[in-house]
Amino acid sequence: MRTPILALAAGLLAVGCQLGKSEPPPVSGPSEPTTVPTGKTSPTPTPVLGLPGAAPTPSPSPDASPTPTTGATPGPGASGCGAPVPPELSQINVKVHLRGSDAWTLDSTPLVGPNPDYCAKIGFTDGRSYCPVRPEGNPERVACETYVTGKAKDTGRPGPTWYFNGSFCGGRAFGCENSPDNQYQLLIYKGGTFQACAQNGVCGEVAADR
Numbered sequence: 001m002r003t004p005i006l007a008l009a010a011g012l013l014a015v016g017c018q019l020g021k022s023e024p025p026p027v028s029g030p031s032e033p034t035t036v037p038t039g040k041t042s043p044t045p046t047p048v049l050g051l052p053g054a055a056p057t058p059s060p061s062p063d064a065s066p067t068p069t070t071g072a073t074p075g076p077g078a079s080g081c082g083a084p085v086p087p088e089l090s091q092i093n094v095k096v097h098l099r100g101s102d103a104w105t106l107d108s109t110p111l112v113g114p115n116p117d118y119c120a121k122i123g124f125t126d127g128r129s130y131c132p133v134r135p136e137g138n139p140e141r142v143a144c145e146t147y148v149t150g151k152a153k154d155t156g157r158p159g160p161t162w163y164f165n166g167s168f169c170g171g172r173a174f175g176c177e178n179s180p181d182n183q184y185q186l187l188i189y190k191g192g193t194f195q196a197c198a199q200n201g202v203c204g205e206v207a208a209d210r
Contacts, residue, residue: 080143084121086133087112089148092204094196104210106186108196110149150199159183160196
């Protein structure tokens with residue numbers, strides 16, 4: 001009978017050992033946040049113009065082939081010169097116009113060309129390539145001459161600037177003076193070489209043997 005009693009005591013001892021091995025309670029502390037996937041992606045922010053990272057707005061490129069200007073640069077007070085607009089001034093014809101006892105008168109004529117088409121359009125049908133801006137007596141001649149010639153540097157009047165020995169023509173003491181009635185004419189009191197120059201730098205000259 002000892003054997004069953006010993007077996008029963010061994011079984012009870014084993015159960016008590018199992019009951020004494022209980023797990024320790026969990027230690028409380030900060031818990032990690034739980035990320036719950038939602039299946040959505042974060043939207044990409046739209047760049048705002050003017051802020052860093054914004055895509056620059058392309059500006060239109062300048063015209064690489066601007067339309068050339070075929071006429072001359074208008075001089076002041078030349079609004080009465082209509083179509084066809086004269087081309088760039090190319091020559092100034094200067095000559096002795098009158099030989100008086102007290103003074104000689106020089107005269108200048110602006111010429112444009114070479115442009116036979118323009119000359120023919122304004123009435124010069126003889127095939128010339130160089131011509132005045134308008135025929136003599138045309139009501140637009142003065143305005144068109146101002147268009148290509150500009151104004152004199154010394155008087156401010158429409159017409160060329162006159163020079164004698166590199167100086168303005170300021171009166172009898174200078175050997176010459178601008179005509180009081182016409183900037184395209186000059187009164188001279190002595191002989192020499194005289195120049196008439198437009199605003200674009202084109203000059204004409206004549207040697208007067210007075």
